[in-house]
Structures are given as C-alpha cells and as structure tokens.
Amino acid sequence: MKTHAVRTYKSSEELPVAEQLAGKLAALAADTARPLDDRAVDMVINRVIDNASVAAASIHRAPVIAARTQAEAHPYRPGATVFGTAADARFSPEWAAWANGVAVRELDYHDTFLAADYSHPGDNIPPILAVAQHAGRSGAELLRGILTGYEIQIDLVKAICLHEHKIDHVAHLGPSAAAGIGTLLGLDEATIFQAIGQALHTTTATRQSRKGEISTWKAHAPAFAGKMAVEAVDRAMRGQTSPSPIYEGEDGVIAWMLGGPEARYEVPLPDAGEPLVAILDSYTKEHSAEYQAQAWIDLARRLGTARPELRDPANIASIVLHTSHHTHYVIGSGAGDPQKYDPTASRETLDHSIPYIVAVALQDGGWHHVDSYAPERAARPDTVALWQKITTTEDAEWTRRYHSLDISEKAFGGRIEIELTNGERVVDEIAVADAHPLGARPFGRAEYVAKFRMLAEGILAPAEIERFLDVAQRLPELTAAELGGLTITPIAALPTSAKGIF
Numbered sequence: 001m002k003t004h005a006v007r008t009y010k011s012s013e014e015l016p017v018a019e020q021l022a023g024k025l026a027a028l029a030a031d032t033a034r035p036l037d038d039r040a041v042d043m044v045i046n047r048v049i050d051n052a053s054v055a056a057a058s059i060h061r062a063p064v065i066a067a068r069t070q071a072e073a074h075p076y077r078p079g080a081t082v083f084g085t086a087a088d089a090r091f092s093p094e095w096a097a098w099a100n101g102v103a104v105r106e107l108d109y110h111d112t113f114l115a116a117d118y119s120h121p122g123d124n125i126p127p128i129l130a131v132a133q134h135a136g137r138s139g140a141e142l143l144r145g146i147l148t149g150y151e152i153q154i155d156l157v158k159a160i161c162l163h164e165h166k167i168d169h170v171a172h173l174g175p176s177a178a179a180g181i182g183t184l185l186g187l188d189e190a191t192i193f194q195a196i197g198q199a200l201h202t203t204t205a206t207r208q209s210r211k212g213e214i215s216t217w218k219a220h221a222p223a224f225a226g227k228m229a230v231e232a233v234d235r236a237m238r239g240q241t242s243p244s245p246i247y248e249g250e251d252g253v254i255a256w257m258l259g260g261p262e263a264r265y266e267v268p269l270p271d272a273g274e275p276l277v278a279i280l281d282s283y284t285k286e287h288s289a290e291y292q293a294q295a296w297i298d299l300a301r302r303l304g305t306a307r308p309e310l311r312d313p314a315n316i317a318s319i320v321l322h323t324s325h326h327t328h329y330v331i332g333s334g335a336g337d338p339q340k341y342d343p344t345a346s347r348e349t350l351d352h353s354i355p356y357i358v359a360v361a362l363q364d365g366g367w368h369h370v371d372s373y374a375p376e377r378a379a380r381p382d383t384v385a386l387w388q389k390i391t392t393t394e395d396a397e398w399t400r401r402y403h404s405l406d407i408s409e410k411a412f413g414g415r416i417e418i419e420l421t422n423g424e425r426v427v428d429e430i431a432v433a434d435a436h437p438l439g440a441r442p443f444g445r446a447e448y449v450a451k452f453r454m455l456a457e458g459i460l461a462p463a464e465i466e467r468f469l470d471v472a473q474r475l476p477e478l479t480a481a482e483l484g485g486l487t488i489t490p491i492a493a494l495p496t497s498a499k500g501i502f
Contacts, residue, residue, distance in 0.1 A: 001274070006159075006265040008255045009248045017193055021247045021267060022175070022200070026193035028269055029148050029179035032186055036143075037275040041476060044146050046448045047111055047122050048129075048472050048486065050284050053452035054110050055083045055103035056459050056488055057288075057369060063216040064103045066497040067223065071099035073502045080130035081487035084494050093134040094230040097127035101223025107369055108218075108351050112291035113154050113282040114412060115405065116161040118326070120222065121282050123173050124149030127226035128180045131233070132483055139478030141184050147276040149180030151269075154278035158405060159267040163330070165258050166207045170225040174203030177229035187237070197242030198232035199225075204257055210330070213339050214348035281407065284443055286435040286451075288369030292327045293357045294433035295413035298440075300361035303416070303428060310418060310426065311363040313385035317421050319358070322395040323414030324402035327354060332392030341388060343379040350378060355390035358416075359383055369455075401431070408438070461491050 004024055009015045017023040058064050064084075071082045071091045079090030082099045091099075104110055104126055111122040128149055132142040153176035162171055178199035182192035203225040209217045236242070247253050255261050270276060287297045309315050321332065328334035331354045339345045340353035350356050350373055360372050363383060371377060378384075401411035411431035418426040434440040435447070443451075449469060456465050471478065471485035478485075 001268045002271050004267045004269060006247060006254070006267055007263065008250060008252065008261045009245060010250050015245050015248055017190075017244070020193075020245045022196045022245070023189070023193050024267075024269060025152055025175060025179055025196055026182070026189045027272075028152065029182045029192045030187065030189040031272055032144060032183055034270075034273060035275050036147075037277045037280075040147060040275065040277045040279050041143060042445070043279045044143055045473055045475050046443075046445060047146075047279070047284070048125060048475060049448045049452050049469065050110050051104045051122050051125050052083070052468060052472070052486075052488055053448075053455040054107050054288075055100065056452075056490075057109065057455035058103050058106035059084045059459060059488075059490060059494065061106050062497070063219045064099075064106050065495055067099040067102035067220070068494070069497040070500065070502070071095040072496070076134075078134055078136065080133040081484055083488050084490055085487075087484075087487065087489050090133075093130040094227045094234075096130040096133075097230050098223045098227040100126035100130065101226045102219050105222050106219040107288045108290060109285050109288040109369060111282050111284040113157055114291060114326075115154075115158040115403065117157045117163055117169050117172065118291070119153055119157045119169055119172060121150045121153045121176070121279070123170075123222035123226060124153060124177050124180050126223070127177045127230050128184055129483075129486060131181050131230060132184055133486075135185060136480040137184055137483070138480055139475045139483060141186075142478075142483065143476055145180040145184030147279060148183040149176045150279040150282065151276040152176040152179045154281055155268055159265050160258065162258070163207060163326075167257055168205045168207050168209055168221060170222050171200065171204045171253075171257075173222055173225040174199035174229050174232070177226050178232050181229060181233045185233070187233075191233075191236045194236035194240065194242045195229070195233040197244055197246040198235060198240075199229045200246050200253060201243050202228045202232065204253065210352065211335075212337050212349075214346060214352055216348065218348045283433075283436050284448070286433065286443070287367040288372075289351045289357055289367065290331050290354075292324075292331055292412050293351070293354055294435070295411075295430045296321065296354060296358050297361040297367050298434045299413065299416060299428060299430040300358045301365045301367070303426070304362040305365045307426065309420075311386075313382055313389065315420055315422070316386060316389050317419040319390040319419075320417045321354065321358065321390065321392045321414055322417065323354075323392055323398050324412070325394050325399040326402060327398075327412070327414065328392045328394045334392060334394065343384050344375070345378070347373045354392060356387055358390055359387040362386070456488070459490050460488055464489060464491075
C-alpha cells in the first residue's frame, strides 16, 4: 500500500490528472492484470450470496416494490435482471442497478466497513453486476470489478470523513462503483477518470437522510449512487467530461463540502501489481440493524439470558452505554433526536436507535429482522419503560479503537453499566460482534449460506434456493450466459406500487 496526500489547489496551480485523486483511482481501476488473492475471491462469493439473502427478505417491502416497479417500466435487451422478476426478464442496466440496490439496502442487513467514515461496500455489487449482465461479461470479469469497487470505497472510507461535514456516506460509493464498472469493462484510465468525477459530482448529498425521522430514502440513497455510476460511465464512454479536479479544485468537494481549503487527507491505495484485498477488512451483519448495534445486540442478548431480572424496567434505575463518538452521536442519545425514543417511530429510525435496540435485545434474548421492529413490539409498555432508561456517552478509548486501522484492536462496541434499583451494578463490555472476523462466531461460507437459506425460506422455492447457491458459488467460472442466473425469482407473484410518471 502507498499513502497519497490530497489537498486543495487553486485554479492557477497546475495539477495533472495523474496526480489527482480521481486519476489515481482510475489508474487502480484500469490495472486489470493484478494477481487475485484467494481469500478475497472467496469473500466476493460470500457477499454476492449475502446481498441476495437480504434482497429476498426485503422483496415485499414498500421501497423495494416501488423501485422494482420503476425498473419494470424500463424493459431492455440485452439488459440486466431484477430481483423478484421472471428469470428471463431483462431491464435497462441503470434501472436494474437501482431496483436491486434498494432491495439489498432496505433492511440494513448486509456488509459494512467503518473507519474515518462508514459504508456498506456491498452496495457496489448491484450496479457492477447489472452492467456485467447487460454487457455480456464473464464471472471472472465481474469478480475483478467487484474487487475494485470494494477496494476504492474502503480506501476512501479509511481516509476521508464525510459525516462530520454532514455529507451522506454514499459520496464514496459513486466513485467506487464507477471505477468497478470501469474495471469490469476494461476501460482505459482516461475514461474511468471522467466517470469517477461525474459519479462523485452527482452523488454528494446531505446527511439529513439519516437524521431525525428517517425516511424510506435511506434505502434509496446507495441505489441512486449506483444508478448514477452506471450513467456516469455511459457518458464517459461517449466522450463526455467531468468537473476537474473534482476533489482538489478550489471550488471542489474538499474545499466546500469537506475539510475546506486547508484540509489534508492521506488516502491509502494498493501499489501497481498488488492484489485488491480491502474486501477482507469489511464484515457482514448477523442482525438487521445499523452495524454499530451488532455487538450491542450480542452483549444485550447474553446479559438478558444470564440475568432475566435485567429485562424488567422495575429493577432498573439506569443503563449507560459507554461507546465511541460516532455511536453516541449517530445512533445514541448524543444525536439529540427525540425520535430515537419514540415508540411510533419508523423502522428506519428504530434501526438507528441503540437505546431501543438494546432494550429489545435484552428482553428478547435475540433479534429478528421483522418482529423486533413491529409496531406492537416497539409500543410494548415494559419495553418503552426500559428503553427510556438507556442513554449513551462518549468514551475516548472506544472512540480511538473505532478509528484504529489496526484490525486487531478496531472495535465497534463499548462498556455497559447497569444500575439496579437495589443498588447493585452490572458492568460488562464487548469489542466486536460475534459474527465479526475476530468475534465469538466469525462468519464463513457456511454462515453466509445459512443466512441465505433462513431469509429466503418461504419466499423462494427450495429448488430456487439451491439453484442460486450453486450459481453464486461458481462465480469465478461463470460464462456470460450463466451470469444471468445471479438473480432470485420468488414463489408467488409480487405486488406493484402505485402508478408514477412511467
């Protein structure tokens, strides 16, 4: 790996393309002769399975229905598949990327990477896969494109914080997906450079989508970035150019959306010829909730099972979660959002409320992607009473560990301190989720397959489950014709949304 210094430049200062961050990302993406790392290849297969599992579980939810119905209004040949439609149906690739992106993201249940910023790098897969199917590419070419998408998004997330400037994290996804499509198609550096600039320019938005009463747009935001990436590559291939320098210009992203004219960022990128292995730094979710809640769910369910008296709010004076800055201010009481304590809040809001999540996991001894968010579950009086007694506070050491780039000490949990009404104190802590690579029960292929079977049960026929798993696990050897098999068709016909413009 090599670290690249990034800063702003005045328009009067010359900054050649090769020295721009977008140029360096393009050079990485255009290097299609890199050796492959077997572990990274295996993890790509795991994440393709993981994306399909959560897409199956969300296939009847309103945002997914709406996005799928929009895609169905754009049939196209050769085109790409859309989760939930007939196996032989094909749609315009940007709309397939859109529909599948929403399906993958809706339940907040697929992979994550957290560092200077946060991300769901699995969001790269829908747009890259859609273009691969449409363009008649092989599984091996798709694999390389996905590795590029993961590498670039994760490397940007390691270096550049968006959320502190109230920019939504999908601003790192637009460039990474565009770059991944560039790798897939074997495009030259100049074309990929223009696509990255356009993708970034069109996918910067505020964090209000993850603040207060969180709307259905939370699932649409990364899908929109993927759709914009497909369109950006298409325009770049037609010779259209983009704002430049997109990151470093004096009216560019760094100067006005991030740290300002004096900001400096250090972005790590693999050297030429190095395999792309950033995907190995990411981790999936065992539970359908914001990633920073994963470890807390595991700790709470363990405590509630071992100490059933902790489930009764009458026994609890207070519960304080000592955790990182980000957890405290984004999904904790530090956000100052009353909605995080509102029993009538949306599902999107509840999965960004660590006080709610800990209360339910403590009482239920587990977590379910549907039942744990049901309105009647959120409104249960004893849960509401316990929920209101849970607060968060920032702890400097947990913040340091959250931001550490040393995987052996990086942590997303914290310390729980429970004060009982009888004067007893219960103190415990957890660093990483059980499913994390360093957790109590790390996810491997068997766990990804089990998650797919669990979430697809009753939605996909048993034969369809086995068919998809067979195709996905042969990804590196798939022909262009076989790549269309990376979709899922449910047992029953699905509803459509209300009529829109098209």
